[in-house]
Amino acid sequence: MTRQPLALTINGEIHDVMIEPHWSLLHVLRHELGLTGTKENCLEAECGVCTVLLDGKAVNSCILLAEQARGRSIVTIEGLGDPEHLHPLQAAFIEHGAVQCGYCIPGMILSAKSFLDERPGRVPSEAEVREALSGTLCRCTGYQKIVDAVIAAARQMSARPEAARRAP
Amino acid sequence: MSFAFHRPGSLDAAIAVASEHGEAARFLAGGTDLMIQINRGRAAPKHLISLAGLGLDTIGESEGEHVIGALATLDAVVTHPAFQTGLVALTQASAVVGGRQVRNIATVGGNIVNASPAADLVPVLLALEATVDLRGPAGTRSMPLDRFLVGRGRTERRPDEILTAVRFDKPPAASATWFLKAGRRKAMEISVICVAAHLVRGGKARIAIGAAAARTVRVPAAEALAEKEGAAAFREAGRIAADAVSPIDDVRASARYRKLLVATLVERALAACADRLGKDGR
Numbered sequence A: 001m002t003r004q005p006l007a008l009t010i011n012g013e014i015h016d017v018m019i020e021p022h023w024s025l026l027h028v029l030r031h032e033l034g035l036t037g038t039k040e041n042c043l044e045a046e047c048g049v050c051t052v053l054l055d056g057k058a059v060n061s062c063i064l065l066a067e068q069a070r071g072r073s074i075v076t077i078e079g080l081g082d083p084e085h086l087h088p089l090q091a092a093f094i095e096h097g098a099v100q101c102g103y104c105i106p107g108m109i110l111s112a113k114s115f116l117d118e119r120p121g122r123v124p125s126e127a128e129v130r131e132a133l134s135g136t137l138c139r140c141t142g143y144q145k146i147v148d149a150v151i152a153a154a155r156q157m158s159a160r161p162e163a164a165r166r167a168p
Numbered sequence B: 001m002s003f004a005f006h007r008p009g010s011l012d013a014a015i016a017v018a019s020e021h022g023e024a025a026r027f028l029a030g031g032t033d034l035m036i037q038i039n040r041g042r043a044a045p046k047h048l049i050s051l052a053g054l055g056l057d058t059i060g061e062s063e064g065e066h067v068i069g070a071l072a073t074l075d076a077v078v079t080h081p082a083f084q085t086g087l088v089a090l091t092q093a094s095a096v097v098g099g100r101q102v103r104n105i106a107t108v109g110g111n112i113v114n115a116s117p118a119a120d121l122v123p124v125l126l127a128l129e130a131t132v133d134l135r136g137p138a139g140t141r142s143m144p145l146d147r148f149l150v151g152r153g154r155t156e157r158r159p160d161e162i163l164t165a166v167r168f169d170k171p172p173a174a175s176a177t178w179f180l181k182a183g184r185r186k187a188m189e190i191s192v193i194c195v196a197a198h199l200v201r202g203g204k205a206r207i208a209i210g211a212a213a214a215r216t217v218r219v220p221a222a223e224a225l226a227e228k229e230g231a232a233a234f235r236e237a238g239r240i241a242a243d244a245v246s247p248i249d250d251v252r253a254s255a256r257y258r259k260l261l262v263a264t265l266v267e268r269a270l271a272a273c274a275d276r277l278g279k280d281g282r
Helices: A027-032 A087-094 A105-117 A126-132 A144-159 A161-165 B012-026 B036-038 B076-079 B090-092 B108-113 B119-129 B220-225 B231-244 B255-279
Strands: A006-011 A015-020 A051-054 A057-060 A072-073 B004-006 B023-026 B047-050 B059-061 B064-071 B131-136 B141-143 B150-151 B162-169 B175-182 B193-200 B204-210
Touching: A006 A027, A015 A027, A051 A105, A057 A105, A087 A105, A087 A144, A105 A126, A105 A144, B012 B023, B012 B047, B012 B131, B012 B162, B036 B131, B064 B108, B076 B090, B076 B108, B090 B119, B090 B175, B090 B193, B108 B119, B108 B162, B119 B175, B119 B193, B119 B204, B175 B255, B193 B255, B204 B220, B204 B231, B204 B255, B220 B231, B231 B255
Parallel strands: A006 A072, B004 B047, B023 B047
Antiparallel strands: A006 A015, A051 A057, A051 A072, B059 B064, B064 B162, B131 B141, B131 B162, B175 B193, B193 B204
């Protein structure tokens, strides 16, 4: 199968790649572009570690063809702040000790960002956060500290929206 | 495992590609089911035909009916303002398909054409007596969803036909819908049984059940009883519905347990509809 050119907009930058039509977005991110913050695990949309944002909404990159992202905007964990300028979700996860092994955390943070961005200015209930994160599995933490961190970040983001807006 | 990826610029162009390649081609909507089938080796299309960008993703209404485009995502149904009161079963069913990451991609049309007996949205659409629109080389045709569904994974759709939309009459003001699902856990689970009920004040009931037979089914005998309304009628409707279905034993549940669930969930879904009718003073 001959490779096809594809321009992907990732974290605000355009990346030109040559892809095989059956490659998933996850494959292209990790193996063609070296963006290994997006994790790989079940490959069946069950676990959520491969979550990225597609036009702002959380999706499983493991079962999304790279072709399906053509012309759309992708955000990965690499696009969400840096050690000097953490996104409020990243800061809250550190502050609450929400990270153990860390493998699910990129997907967890992007799932939470997608959810919070749908309801700017609102602090969700614990039940709403748990529902929103149900497609993203963590095998270490028991979720409590993750849920606490998301609610704390929501408070921060509704009080200081500019801190969240700096990131894409 | 590889295929040619087609991105046609119109519905007719998409149909032409499908006609050319026959069974070797598959249409791609969200792909949340098809990609998993391909990865597991259960489907091996040589051509994937993208339906993105062809205007099939709108949810609209005319005076008399609601029309949901086949490429509308399940998330779009969950958040749609027209589906939050009398048609809330559409929202309830769409909200329990996979996680949010799946619902942001998975489509209404995909949930229908896969013809999984456990598809969550299908019982609701059956209870609303929905019609599907198909477009193929010879033009368009419509048929009741109840006729479109043939069996497990089988529909009346020809390989070069696109399911473009599903439509149903606007229910009268004094009506309610409800959806209930039993799975092994609350989220991210395939239904062990799912039930949709549609109750119209003054004597019309519709009940549809998923994961209880080779396809999602309505249960007319139970509907006739439920039309009498009241707790006793709803309980009896549940019992009759359980007798009418033919579930299987599988890794998720036994057939016997599924029948118990049907009886209970049908009764509860009807009671919930009646409760909503009472509360809203309709």
